[in-house]
Amino acid sequence: MASNRHLGRVIVLQSLYEYELRTLAHDPEVDLDIIVAKNIEPYEKTLGDTEFVYNLAHQVSQNFEQLDKVLQPMAPEWPIDSISAIDRNVLRMGLYELSECRDKIPPKVAINEAVELAKAFGSDNSSRFVNGVLGTAYKELGISEEENYGPNNKTKTKESAKSGGDDGIQESRATDESKSADESESGQSDKSDGPANKEDA
Numbered sequence: 001m002a003s004n005r006h007l008g009r010v011i012v013l014q015s016l017y018e019y020e021l022r023t024l025a026h027d028p029e030v031d032l033d034i035i036v037a038k039n040i041e042p043y044e045k046t047l048g049d050t051e052f053v054y055n056l057a058h059q060v061s062q063n064f065e066q067l068d069k070v071l072q073p074m075a076p077e078w079p080i081d082s083i084s085a086i087d088r089n090v091l092r093m094g095l096y097e098l099s100e101c102r103d104k105i106p107p108k109v110a111i112n113e114a115v116e117l118a119k120a121f122g123s124d125n126s127s128r129f130v131n132g133v134l135g136t137a138y139k140e141l142g143i144s145e146e147e148n149y150g151p152n153n154k155t156k157t158k159e160s161a162k163s164g165g166d167d168g169i170q171e172s173r174a175t176d177e178s179k180s181a182d183e184s185e186s187g188q189s190d191k192s193d194g195p196a197n198k199e200d201a
Contacts, residue, residue: 004046006113008053009093011039013117015057016089020064032061060089060096067092070099074136075129087126090117094134099141107138108148 015036022030036057040050047053060067068080071091080088094114097105111134118126 004048005052006116007043007047008049008056009113009117010120011036011043011047011053012057012060012093013086013089013121014039015053016060016092017085019057019061020085020089032057056093056096059100060092063096064092067095070137071095071133074133074140078129084122084126086122087118087129090114090122090126090130091133093117094130095137098134098137098143102143102147106148107141107143111135111138 015032018035019030019032033054036054040047040053044050068088072080080091091114094110097110097113098107101110111131114134115127115131118130122130
């Protein structure tokens with residue numbers, strides 16, 4: 001069964017959101033595996049690859065502090081602990097995939113996925129904010145353009161990738177997703193809008 005990575009990231013976001021809020025509330029029974037399992041259950045047949053969900057949730061949650069330290073200078077006007085828990089966890093997920101999963105997930109796909117999560121679950125300005133911050137991360141990590149064509153296709157040009165059907169690029173499912181990533185690479189996104197105000201953490 002083919003996996004549905006987009007749905008998997010939705011489940012990870014939901015799980016990290018609940019896990020962080022319960023942790024901040026000093027809930028003694030909080031358990032990330034139980035939260036993830038509960039969120040996977042309604043979609044298990046559709047999801048396919050549950051290992052991806054558990055791994056991403058654990059890797060991000062185990063690195064909250066380090067990810068936040070890296071993110072903060074990229075959005076100095078917006079302290080990480082003051083933005084909404086949704087925006088904060090979308091940024092953590094996006095940065096983790098950009099920095100640690102580049103050999104498996106094309107960087108622009110990681111940015112596109114984070115922007116789509118922000119559109120679906122954040123405020124009106126969340127997607128632009130996320131796009132701007134991760135666009136800065138894209139530059140500061142020194143990501144090469146070839147890395148956007150997947151681990152097995154790094155010699156492809158943009159033209160051949162468009163005509164040849166690269167699997168990694170096809171993960172980007174909508175035209176506006178590609179536009180968001182292109183804006184992030186060129187620094188053209190509007191970062192001034194800022195994230196949602198802190199309401200839930």
